[in-house]
Amino acid sequence: MDVIALIGRILFFGSAVGHLTQADAMAGYAASKGVPSPRPATQASGVLMAVGGLMVLLGVWADLGALLLVLFLLPTAFLMHNFWTQTDPQARQSEMIQFNKDVALAGAALMFFGVYAGAGEGLGLTLTGPLF
Template sequence: MDVLVLIGRLLFVVLFVASGTAHLTKTQQMAGYTASRGVPMPVVATVLSGVVILAGSVSVALGLWADLGALALAAFSFSVGVLMHGFWKESEPQTRMMEQTQFFKDTAIGGAALVMFAFFAYAGHDLGLMITGPALSIS
């Protein structure tokens, strides 16, 4: 079971590691898109979000207060869905459909991260292949 949880953790964070790396290595391009979506201080937002998702990814992957890492990834996912993929603002049908797909993808990933948060907070002390137990505890 411990190995399956580790494999799941690693597979889960691959998307976030790639995204966080892009936030920090392609900041200007990503900030341009962020600005086009109306997010204030797009360069700062891009860098801060990159740091948050990389920190959350490392936390989940290593099992270092993985509950907090999963919570950070959930917060990021829900924020991106609302701020960057507001399909309800789009009038062109194809753009609306694309943004709706991205919004629900981010919502689903955020939901999965919340499940991971609860799992780590509840069972984290009993899981192997973790550096620490959870920072928070749900009984």
């Protein structure tokens, strides 16, 4: 079971790398959504996602890392994927899919938080125990 949890933690971290390495494209998308200072906002959110993802991946206060991921995912869902404002049916569907993905990932991160905070030191393959 420890190896399965480790694989899940690795998969969670993967998207942060793309967010930081493609910051220009992501900033352009953020600008099209009306995000103020899109480049710094994209970089800051990428760092937040990377720090949270690394904490979960390495098992260093993984419960806090999971909460950082929620802090990234929920606002992103509402700010960047506001499907309810789209008039084109295809754009609306695409944004709804992305919105639901972010909300589902936030739910998964909350589950990570619950598992790590509840299991304490017993989860295995972590560098520290939970913070909470």
